[in-house]
Amino acid sequence: xxxxxxxxxxxxxxxxxxxxxxxxxxxxxxxxxxxxxxxxxxxxxxxxxxxxxxxxxxxxxxxxxxxxxxxxxxxxxxxxxxxxxxxxxxxxxxxxxxxxxxxxxxxxxxxxxxxxxxxxxxxxxxxxxxxxxxxxxxxxxxxxxxxxxxxxxxxxxxxxxxxxxxxxxxxxxxxxxxxxxxxxxxxxxxxxxxxxxxxxxxxxxxxxxxxxxxxxxxxxxxxxxxxxxxxxxxxxxxxxxxxxxxxxxxxxxxxxxxxxxxxxxxxxxxxxxxxxxxxxxxxxxxxxxxxxxxxxxxxxxxxxxxxxxxxxxxxxxxxxxxxxxxxxxxxxxxxxxxxxxxxxxxxxx
Amino acid sequence: xxxxxxxxxxxxxxxxxxxxxxxxxxxxxxxxxxxxxxxxxxxxxxxxxxxxxxxxxxxxxxxxxxxxxxxxxxxxxxxxxxxxxxxxxxxxxxxxxxxxxxxxxxxxxxxxxxxxxxxxxxxxxxxxxxxxxxxxxxxxxxxxxxxxxxxxxxxxxx
Numbered sequence: 001x002x003x004x005x006x007x008x009x010x011x012x013x014x015x016x017x018x019x020x021x022x023x024x025x026x027x028x029x030x031x032x033x034x035x036x037x038x039x040x041x042x043x044x045x046x047x048x049x050x051x052x053x054x055x056x057x058x059x060x061x062x063x064x065x066x067x068x069x070x071x072x073x074x075x076x077x078x079x080x081x082x083x084x085x086x087x088x089x090x091x092x093x094x095x096x097x098x099x100x101x102x103x104x105x106x107x108x109x110x111x112x113x114x115x116x117x118x119x120x121x122x123x124x125x126x127x128x129x130x131x132x133x134x135x136x137x138x139x140x141x142x143x144x145x146x147x148x149x150x151x152x153x154x155x156x157x158x159x160x161x162x163x164x165x166x167x168x169x170x171x172x173x174x175x176x177x178x179x180x181x182x183x184x185x186x187x188x189x190x191x192x193x194x195x196x197x198x199x200x201x202x203x204x205x206x207x208x209x210x211x212x213x214x215x216x217x218x219x220x221x222x223x224x225x226x227x228x229x230x231x232x233x234x235x236x237x238x239x240x241x242x243x244x245x246x247x248x249x250x251x252x253x254x255x256x257x258x259x260x261x262x263x264x265x266x267x268x269x270x271x272x273x274x275x276x277x278x279x280x281x282x283x284x285x286x287x288x289x290x291x292x293x294x295x296x297x298x299x300x301x302x303x304x305x306x307x308x309x310x311x312x313x314x315x316x317x318x319x320x321x322x323x324x325x326x327x328x329x330x331x332x333x334x335x336x337x338x339x340x341x342x343x344x345x346x347x348x349x
Numbered sequence: 350x351x352x353x354x355x356x357x358x359x360x361x362x363x364x365x366x367x368x369x370x371x372x373x374x375x376x377x378x379x380x381x382x383x384x385x386x387x388x389x390x391x392x393x394x395x396x397x398x399x400x401x402x403x404x405x406x407x408x409x410x411x412x413x414x415x416x417x418x419x420x421x422x423x424x425x426x427x428x429x430x431x432x433x434x435x436x437x438x439x440x441x442x443x444x445x446x447x448x449x450x451x452x453x454x455x456x457x458x459x460x461x462x463x464x465x466x467x468x469x470x471x472x473x474x475x476x477x478x479x480x481x482x483x484x485x486x487x488x489x490x491x492x493x494x495x496x497x498x499x500x501x502x503x504x505x506x507x
């Protein structure tokens with residue numbers, strides 16, 4: 001009786017899944033992650049395709065080659081972590097560690113490139129929200145007021161300087177010129193004849209001078225831009241002067257750092273980087289929110305992977321560690337998977 | 350519990366020791382082939398963005414999504430080893446896929462509702478602060494179709 005109860009044959013433990021607990025947990029975690037990112041990406045698609053206007057990639061300083069390069073980096077890192085697992089299966093600990101090191105390095109490259117991309121956006125006032133965000137949805141009176149405030153702030157900063165340098169004088173001249181030739185006509189027209197579309201044209205001219213949009217040629221917006229360009233001829237002279245007054249050094253610097261700006265026409269904000277005037281990007285606010293949310297969450301996942309890879313550098317990665325390498329590998333492939341969808345959605349759509 | 354886990358791990362190691370060429374999956378060459386395929390596919394979706402793409406933007410979107418799904422399947426099948434896993438894989442992947450696909454399908458009506466297609470209108474507040482419709486900018490610049498300007502102006506919706 002007692003012997004029988006000590007060894008009940010029916011009570012043998014049967015694991016629910018024929019895999020290790022760690023792997024089962026990781027797969028459960030990944031299935032929640034699939035739903036997490038499906039929700040984020042689905043919401044992005046709703047907002048993106050339901051939006052009245054959405055910026056073209058070059059409007060918001062997105063560079064497709066950089067995005068493609070990052071895709072390539074992540075694919076390479078996926079291969080290297082798979083090779084680490086294969087090496088560990090063959091009990092070649094040092095080779096496995098080498099591949100983990102390669103993966104760690106590639107992950108760092110990805111984050112570095114991502115950081116560079118973020119900086120290119122921050123440089124142009126493309127933040128998701130105030131106080132840093134400079135994005136205005138349309139060229140209305142709020143936009144004009146924001147520009148006026150920025151110009152006043154700049155003037156208040158430069159004017160009190162007692163020995164003003166030639167550069168300061170130049171800056172003041174540029175500020176004067178913008179308010180005289182671009183801002184004031186628009187504001188005056190809005191005040192005197194608010195029902196006429198004239199002030200909106202002038203306001204758009206101001207916005208395009210500060211931050212020229214990249215429009216597709218065949219779209220109706222393209223037509224609008226062409227007409228905008230022809231009306232811009234009216235004020236081509238003052239703009240020319242403004243551009244002329246920049247010193248050669250800044251021009252050279254602009255050309256040197258033109259890499260991430262490729263395809264984006266240069267406006268006043270690019271010619272005079274100290275201006276940092278508010279920019280008019282239709283749909284820009286929603287773009288910034290979704291872009292930084294999606295890439296930010298992805299970057300956090302990359303960061304977590306990198307921390308684990310770093311810790312793995314202190315472990316002997318022989319055959320006993322197959323489970324560990326396989327699990328972090330699964331996680332890393334999932335991070336790669338998310339980027340496979342984010343890259344076309346964010347950069348190419 | 351941890352004892353069991355340890356046993357399991359060592360069991361796994363034993364199994365692999367018994368069958369060093371256990372991977373009926375083709376090994377490193379296969380991984381490299383998948384890598385090459387992923388690179389080519391990335392190049393293909395990048396190609397849709399170039400000026401050489403002969404079809405419309407909508408076709409490009411569909412094509413890119415098809416390419417992305419192919420890439421995802423390659424990664425899942427080969428790199429994540431799901432091709433060679435036992436039947437337990439369906440227990441986790443099918444519910445998760447169903448739920449995410451269902452979520453995306455549930456979001457589809459929102460895309461339609463958010464578009465200004467004549468039967469779903471923006472709220473007044475949204476008109477006040479949202480970007481102008483490109484067509485509106487166009488008409489404003491043309492100074493021609495005042496009717497269109499009126500129709501889309503926020504004042505009209507008050």
